[in-house]
Amino acid sequence: MANIDRLRGFIAQTARIVERHGADEAATLAALEPELAALIISDDFLPAAYTVPHPQYYQQYLLYGDPQDRFSVVSFVWGPGQKTPVHNHRTWGAIGVLRGAELSTDYTKQDGKLIPGPTEKLEPGRVVAVSPTIGDVHQIANAYDDRVSISIHVYGGNIGRIHREVFVPESGAVKPFVSGYVNADTPNLWAAE
Numbered sequence: 001m002a003n004i005d006r007l008r009g010f011i012a013q014t015a016r017i018v019e020r021h022g023a024d025e026a027a028t029l030a031a032l033e034p035e036l037a038a039l040i041i042s043d044d045f046l047p048a049a050y051t052v053p054h055p056q057y058y059q060q061y062l063l064y065g066d067p068q069d070r071f072s073v074v075s076f077v078w079g080p081g082q083k084t085p086v087h088n089h090r091t092w093g094a095i096g097v098l099r100g101a102e103l104s105t106d107y108t109k110q111d112g113k114l115i116p117g118p119t120e121k122l123e124p125g126r127v128v129a130v131s132p133t134i135g136d137v138h139q140i141a142n143a144y145d146d147r148v149s150i151s152i153h154v155y156g157g158n159i160g161r162i163h164r165e166v167f168v169p170e171s172g173a174v175k176p177f178v179s180g181y182v183n184a185d186t187p188n189l190w191a192a193e
């Protein structure tokens, strides 16, 4: 059984951070990143239902959505070889790698085109951030073609409902995108141990 107390504690701490820092994105991320790093030291907090890959699509399981849409906590599960399209978020996000490893590539706009930066391998325990001010366009891939990778993401809004974009860097094509969530039920944060 999952150590749900650790997940509830992380969510409570995230709520305190967004309460304290409000729209100050840099202060929010600075306070949140060590909390996320502490959460992902162990995967004991994550119920098995939110670790299940799909044979074809990477999965986004909502773990918690703030009732005021100030933040959301999501489990991303990549099956072997799966990856996101190049996409943006339109809000801040912190990404913590829990299992496996991920390949992260940031993109920057130059002369109307999207230019990829270097691809970095993110190992378990690593936390990185995105946002419209520090760089909001990236692609994340499972680093492995023979196993599942999982990361925990925290965003400055309800990421499953935010209207954002996916990009095809080669053609410059832009498509509107709302990601949604694959789960109908969220973890019971109030369960007794």
Ligand code: FE2
Pocket (backbone or CB within 6 Å): 087, 088, 089, 130, 138, 140
């Ligand atoms: Fe992303």
